[in-house]
Amino acid sequence: MHLADRALAGHPDAKAALETALLDLDGQVAGQPIWHLLGGHKPVPVDLSMSIANPDWAQDIDLMDRAYEAGLRLFKFKGGFADHAFDVMRVKAARDRFPQARLRLDYNQGLSSETALRDVPKLDDLGLDFIEQPVTARDWQTMADLTARLKTPLLADESVFDPLDLDLGISRRIACGASIKIAKSGGPGRGLAMIKQARAADWSVYGGDMFETGISHLAGLHMITAAGGVDLGCEFYHANWHVNRDVLAEPFPGTGKTLTAPSAPGLGLPVDEGYIRHTATDHQALK
Ligand SMILES: [Mg+2]
DSSP, rough: OHHHHOSSSOOOOOOOOOHHHHHHHEEEEEEEEEHHHHTTOOOOOOEEEEOOOOOOOOHHHHHHHHHHHHOOOOEEEEESSOOHHHHHHHHHHHHHHHHOEEEEEEEEOSSSHHHHHHHHGTTTOOOOOOOOOSSSSTTTHHHHHHHHOOOSSSSSTTTTTSHHHHHHHHHHTTOOOEEEOHHHSSSHHHHHHHHHHHTTTTTTTEOSSSSHHHHHHHHHHHHHHHHTOTTOOOOOHHHHHTTTOSSSSSSOOOOSSOOOOOOOBBBBOOOOHHHHHOOOOOOOGOO
């Protein structure tokens, strides 16, 4: 991975795939799951969160009904794509309909500084677990201002890609927690280092992803397991709830309330290699 960094700046998502493949090979050779290679002691259940982002509220209610029925208790709304009233309506409606659910709101950088300073404080009494990245990645001043003003914790996502971002974000108090993703950090080993860095600063940690499939869900889950879990759960739900057909040969283990990493060697679940060959755009490279 040091060679990869010297060969190419950035591209953490490609490096995450590379580090995942290397860890899987290491695990296959050593007969150990990746979480054990990374220093984990035992599998731990990790709470599963689902992101709610459909402009069609009726479709989202239907999805949440099914997820809640399956045991899922964490829902993260994507906000800021419509108006403030729509975001508040969805949170309040979900609170009434799903009394045991814990709710979060993620703006994906969607607000201007002025709008964020005006509207986000109005959410402070809704009992949200956290409010994520209301403004653009480098608008650390607004993040810090909101963190100081709100009792609801702010979570940094796009503001913190790598350990240097996290270090600066912590020192400037831009949030109370971070979303850590293998596709931002450059792999499970590097993400694990960031989880430890966040914890050392008393920051909360959320296991984020980039709308992924089963292989990278597994990599993220091994990372979190090696850390002994994370306090805000993870969002590795796409393989079972969104993709038409996953790239794993077996269903990703987790349709209910929690996910638990497998203990078989490497990633721990077989990949559907025939399906990957079928969907590859460069078949020559896979021969
Ligand atoms: Mg986010």
